[in-house]
Amino acid sequence: MRGAEAFIKALEYEGVKVIFGYPGGALLPFYDALYDSDLIHILTRHEQGAAHAADGYARASGKVGVCVGTSGPGATNLVTGVATAYADSSPVIAITGQVPTRLIGNDAFQEIDALGIFMPIVKHNFQIRRSKDIPATVRAAFEIAKTGRPGPVHIDLPKDVQEEEFDIESNPIPAKVDLPGYKPTLKGHPKQIKMAAKAIMAAERPVIIAGGGVNISNATEELLKLAELCGIPVCTTLMGKGSFPEDHPLSLGMVGMHGTKPANYAVSECDLLIAIGCRFSDRITGDISSFAPYAKIIHIDIDPAEIGKNIDVDIPIVGDAKLVLKDIIACLLKSCGTDGKGLNNQNREGWLRYLESLKRSNIPKMDYEDIPIKPQRIVKELMNVIQELKLKDRFIVTTDVGQNQMWMAHYFKVHLPRTFISSGGLGTMGFGLPAAIGAKIARPESKVVCVTGDGGFMMNIQELATIADYGIPVVICIFDNRTLGMVYQWQNLFYGGRQCNVTFGESPDFVKVAKGYGIEAQRVTDPKDIKEVLREALLSDEPYLIDFVIDPSEGLPMVPPGGKLKNIIEPVRAPPRERIPSFQEIKRKLLGETREKGLSKDGPQEMGTPVERETY
Amino acid sequence: MGKHGKKQETSTHIISALVLNNPGVLQRIAGLFSRRGYNISSITVGTTETPNMARMTIVVKGDDKILEQVVKQLNKLIEVIKVSDLDVNKCVKRELCLIKIHTPDESSKSQVIQYTNVFRGKIVDISHESLTVEITGSSDKIDAFIDLVRTFGIKEMARTGLTALMRGSKVLKPRK
Numbered sequence A: 001m002r003g004a005e006a007f008i009k010a011l012e013y014e015g016v017k018v019i020f021g022y023p024g025g026a027l028l029p030f031y032d033a034l035y036d037s038d039l040i041h042i043l044t045r046h047e048q049g050a051a052h053a054a055d056g057y058a059r060a061s062g063k064v065g066v067c068v069g070t071s072g073p074g075a076t077n078l079v080t081g082v083a084t085a086y087a088d089s090s091p092v093i094a095i096t097g098q099v100p101t102r103l104i105g106n107d108a109f110q111e112i113d114a115l116g117i118f119m120p121i122v123k124h125n126f127q128i129r130r131s132k133d134i135p136a137t138v139r140a141a142f143e144i145a146k147t148g149r150p151g152p153v154h155i156d157l158p159k160d161v162q163e164e165e166f167d168i169e170s171n172p173i174p175a176k177v178d179l180p181g182y183k184p185t186l187k188g189h190p191k192q193i194k195m196a197a198k199a200i201m202a203a204e205r206p207v208i209i210a211g212g213g214v215n216i217s218n219a220t221e222e223l224l225k226l227a228e229l230c231g232i233p234v235c236t237t238l239m240g241k242g243s244f245p246e247d248h249p250l251s252l253g254m255v256g257m258h259g260t261k262p263a264n265y266a267v268s269e270c271d272l273l274i275a276i277g278c279r280f281s282d283r284i285t286g287d288i289s290s291f292a293p294y295a296k297i298i299h300i301d302i303d304p305a306e307i308g309k310n311i312d313v314d315i316p317i318v319g320d321a322k323l324v325l326k327d328i329i330a331c332l333l334k335s336c337g338t339d340g341k342g343l344n345n346q347n348r349e350g351w352l353r354y355l356e357s358l359k360r361s362n363i364p365k366m367d368y369e370d371i372p373i374k375p376q377r378i379v380k381e382l383m384n385v386i387q388e389l390k391l392k393d394r395f396i397v398t399t400d401v402g403q404n405q406m407w408m409a410h411y412f413k414v415h416l417p418r419t420f421i422s423s424g425g426l427g428t429m430g431f432g433l434p435a436a437i438g439a440k441i442a443r444p445e446s447k448v449v450c451v452t453g454d455g456g457f458m459m460n461i462q463e464l465a466t467i468a469d470y471g472i473p474v475v476i477c478i479f480d481n482r483t484l485g486m487v488y489q490w491q492n493l494f495y496g497g498r499q500c501n502v503t504f505g506e507s508p509d510f511v512k513v514a515k516g517y518g519i520e521a522q523r524v525t526d527p528k529d530i531k532e533v534l535r536e537a538l539l540s541d542e543p544y545l546i547d548f549v550i551d552p553s554e555g556l557p558m559v560p561p562g563g564k565l566k567n568i569i570e571p572v573r574a575p576p577r578e579r580i581p582s583f584q585e586i587k588r589k590l591l592g593e594t595r596e597k598g599l600s601k602d603g604p605q606e607m608g609t610p611v612e613r614e615t616y
Numbered sequence B: 001m002g003k004h005g006k007k008q009e010t011s012t013h014i015i016s017a018l019v020l021n022n023p024g025v026l027q028r029i030a031g032l033f034s035r036r037g038y039n040i041s042s043i044t045v046g047t048t049e050t051p052n053m054a055r056m057t058i059v060v061k062g063d064d065k066i067l068e069q070v071v072k073q074l075n076k077l078i079e080v081i082k083v084s085d086l087d088v089n090k091c092v093k094r095e096l097c098l099i100k101i102h103t104p105d106e107s108s109k110s111q112v113i114q115y116t117n118v119f120r121g122k123i124v125d126i127s128h129e130s131l132t133v134e135i136t137g138s139s140d141k142i143d144a145f146i147d148l149v150r151t152f153g154i155k156e157m158a159r160t161g162l163t164a165l166m167r168g169s170k171v172l173k174p175r176k
């Protein structure tokens, strides 16, 4: 059997049904073998789209997503997508073609050190040098990607290895792989579990931060049980959205830089913080020296390296969130009787009342009538339509990065795990659209909506062709403010309103663009029309794009970077002032300056010194 | 000031790691150190009693928190079988150094030979102009020798970096 065929057999053995990719010279044998296979291959329009789609597929389904790109530029185009998956612990297998082994190291056509390039952005990677190693390597790659703390695994596959014949009989796919250096700890240490249970019973002002790990380990049921059993309020990180129903009385919403006031206050005032499957990124903690200053901290994480990395913890528990929570609950029930009586510590009532009143006095205003539309209104109408169409348990939203993402994170209530898909750790603009493709392929029965900014949308706009050609019915909602809104907000807040390269002009007309791709599209400028258009889009079984023209001066409340969580500031609502110079002006400036300096037109050009400034 | 993010004292640590002897494993480990900003003082790699395994001895400077991270991050690498932050007082440490010393006359030659004997070193090469000395021992001992012969003029030098094993019968074993 040829190596490429064996590779595809090995993928099928892992239960892979769909792969996302883009062919090329170094992948010709691979695609030739695909010809005879039942694997579904989605041809994206850019390898980055393939990687994000595989990632979206993984996040929506919990299964491993697979993407493929050719050697050289195909591999480098995958990089952003793989790094995005790595930052959010998403199980993705990235396959790259490679030049034949005899040419490796010779700077051959489209040769690149893919192994070296991917090394720092994957959980592990392999270069297969003999076809007989294919079955065991693919097995190992999937094992590594999906177990423990999941993450992307990269396989570099030279062309001659794809072509080489080998005897699959004597090199069968092994049922188990031998990885002597890889043994994730799943069960929490009993002593630590007991300590945690004791701390939970003693706490008067406890709060839970649920991170992405809760979603990944399918621990939402256990989280709900623990919270209800002991009356512990729950806030989530961005990645943790969906791990706890946000309409639950104990839900405080998201915590951190763009967190809600109740969540940020609860964390700042609690005496016990139970952090589950979260890594205390700077977007969550703000200033670490004043983070949760009165709290004893329990940190549950499957990755021991996350514990104590950013925050000192009192009770570390290494293990899988689901198993650890189960054990903690059992331990609590054992010490309090199976009815759980006595777990609702009486002294907590004041705490819960306090947070309840914070919640009540901080219900965000969303029903704006303004033109241009306020984004909050769109989020509200989206939630209404989901409810009216009874889509609650078959609805997935993907977001892009920027204000659109944070408006959704802050205002949009999520109820179920794996239904809010967003690039957290890397914050990759251009993620939302291809991730929606992956999510829809993973869960074809669900309605998939991609909420995106105009900037991020244009970063992978080519995937409209993928959506159109396959007829993938995703609904694209552009929060069109004609600005790089998030950066614009920071410049207005922290750089004295010196708006610099954050404004777009009138181009393009997104409705015409969509129609050019053969996708139904509408522009919405009046808040009264939002609901009807959303309904129409969600009821249609075709791809649909809605261009919501929104107020560019609208911002988000936020904690300044490195600030204290309670110090939430309001955005400066500044209108766009930046002027985009025309090419004619630029040309005049270029030619004028060179003449002044007495240089010839073709003479050396002086480069401006870049100004250092913080970007989002 | 709250309780998190306090500064701690830095000291030198010797990390011993058993790793799978795969192509790229050195790059993976070196990459980890540079990406996370850990300072490597020295790194040695060589084969072990097990054919497919290599031992790396890495000398790092950092506070306890950084060292904890170094060990944890190394442990996360799939090809790293076992990592230990060796107790500096409970391990044998050796470094080897070759030094080519400028010795144009008999008197300088005989002096260097004398010093070498005191340090239990070996003369491994000799020419009209120079002596090459091999010194093995702790890094301090090598530092002291270098200091001593500096006045003659050191023409060239190669230090291997530290390698170490735990004292007694304890060994670094793969997890079961």
Ligand SMILES: Cc1ncc(C[n+]2csc(CCOP(=O)(O)OP(=O)(O)O)c2C)c(N)n1
Pocket: A400, A401, A402, A403, A404, A405, A427, A428, A429, A430, A452, A453, A454, A455, A456, A457, A479, A481, A483, A484, A485, A486, A487, A615, A616
């Ligand atoms: C690939 C990439 N480039 C740059 C950034 C920095 N960045 C973060 S948000 C943002 C603005 C996004 O603008 P848009 O997509 O229009 O979304 P909005 O904030 O306006 O909702 C930028 C440039 C990024 N996160 N990702």
Ligand SMILES: [Mg+2]
Pocket: A453, A454, A455, A479, A480, A481, A482, A483, A484, A485
């Ligand atoms: Mg925008």
